[in-house]
Amino acid sequence: AAYNVAIAGATGAVGETFLNILEERNFPIAELKLLASKRSAGKELTFKGKTYKVEELTHDCFEGVDIALFSAGGGRSLEFAPSAVKAGAVVIDNSSAFRMDPKVPLVVPEVNPEDAFKHNGIIANPNCTTIVMLVALKPLYDYSKIKNVIVSSYQSTSGAGAQAMEELENQARQWVNGEDIVVDKFAHQILFNVIPHVDSFTENGYTKEEMKMFNETQKMLHDKDIKVSATCVRVPTLSAHSEAVTVETVEPISVEKARELFAAAPGLEVIDDPANAKYPMPLFVAGGDTCYVGRIRKDIARENTLTFWVVGDQLRKGAATNAVQIAELFVQ
Ligand code: A2P
Ligand code: 11C
Structure with a gap:
């Protein structure tokens, strides 16, 4: 069987990655619809050597669509996903709009694939930072329950979209040319800086991004006892x-056991040879679908505690690959 697939947000950072992943994995597509804002209507994108014209995302553009991959921001998902469902499509939504809705499964195929089949038209793709962490936590969790997690993230600029990534490149150019540094997408200059602020702040002092890691982890592991305390930081990668x-x-x-569990886990590989300066780094992990774990050690401050480092391409495994893997659960 082949499926009619629509991509809402096809011109964005995740949208472009959707196209790459669908092509690389040879997803069985009959017809492909590329959707974005009015600004992009008519723009041409290539998929498998064929040129497609971007169409405007509207309520009635989902006729005949089987699978709709959404990554055009939460507002667009809230507005247009119900129309896609009404037209008969299964929506896989990369935004945070529906993630905590009890009627909407939140799925990482390596973690809770069975939940995907309980959908009512919409399946949510978790936040990228949560996905990368969960791919590593799942094999540990299957061995022993987890009490709590303390995590600090080092998040790339492309997590905030294609334009945010360009802002870092532009700031590098501006710095080299001795020009004024232009700040737009982030609260501060990101070049030569780190910004402990991803998404907006909530009343408890954590950001929304940090609370996504808390809430989404509990939802996917079906375990309200796990407490995740996160500090999410934007870095100039x-x-x-x-x-x-x-x-x-x-x-x-x-x-030793942790290393063994990580090594056997799907979607995860161990790079952990610190004596030879071998550990995962974003520069070398970007572009792949695997998450990499290293620096695995026993925590010296607390009992029954492990500390490690995990890296994953957030546009791929953290977004587009995970969404396409969810779609593949239904193809199988
Ligand atoms: P467009 O390129 O036409 O603005 P990113 O996360 O990289 O910033 O990408 C956001 C994606 O969401 C883009 O494809 C963008 O399309 C799309 N998008 C943004 N606003 C709208 C809108 N009002 N209607 C439809 N698509 C939108
Ligand atoms: C970032 N993790 O790196 C964010 C992007 O909830 O889907 C994804 C936000 C989300 O900025």
Whole structure:
């Protein structure tokens, strides 16, 4: 069987990655519809050597669509996803709009694939930072329950969209040319800086991004006892998010056991040879679908606690690849 697929937000950073992933994985597509704002209507994009014209995202553009991949911002998902569902499509939504809706499954195929089949038309793709962390936490969780997680993220500029990534490149050019640095997408200059502020702040002092890691982890593992305390930080890298994770488990897990569990987990590889300066880094992880874990060690400050470093391409595994993998669950 082949499916009629629509991509809402096809011109964005994740949208472009959707096209690459669908092509690389040879997803069975009958017809492809590329949707974006009115500004982009008529723009041409290439898929498998064929040129497609971008159309405006509207309520009645989903006729005959089987699978609609949304990554055009939460507002667009809230407005247009119900129209896609009404037209008979299954929506896989990359925004945060529906993630905590109890009627909407939130899925990472390596973590909770069975949840995908309980959908009512919409399946939510988790936040990229949560996905990368969960791919690594799942094999540990299957061995021992997890009490709590302390995580600091090092998030690439492309997580905030294609224009935000360009802002870093532009600031580098402006700096080299001795020009004024233009700040637009981030609260501060990102070049030569780190900004402990991803998404907006909430009343408890955490940002929305940090609370996504708390809430989405509980939802996907179906475990309200897991508490995730995150500090999400934007760093001047282009692609791939990195995370320093400290996890306290109910049962002790030795470093050797953790390495074995990580190595056997789907979607995850271990690069952990610090003596030879081998550990995962965003510069080398970007462009792939695997998450990499390294710096695995026993925490010296707390009992039953492991500390490690995990890196994953957030536009691919953190967004587009994960969404296409969800679609593939239905193709199988
Ligand atoms: P457009 O390029 O026409 O603005 P990113 O996350 O990289 O910033 O991309 C956002 C994506 O969402 C783009 O494809 C963008 O299209 C799309 N988008 C933004 N606003 C709208 C809108 N009002 N209607 C439809 N698509 C939108
Ligand atoms: C970032 N994680 O890096 C964000 C982008 O909830 O889907 C994705 C936000 C989300 O800025």
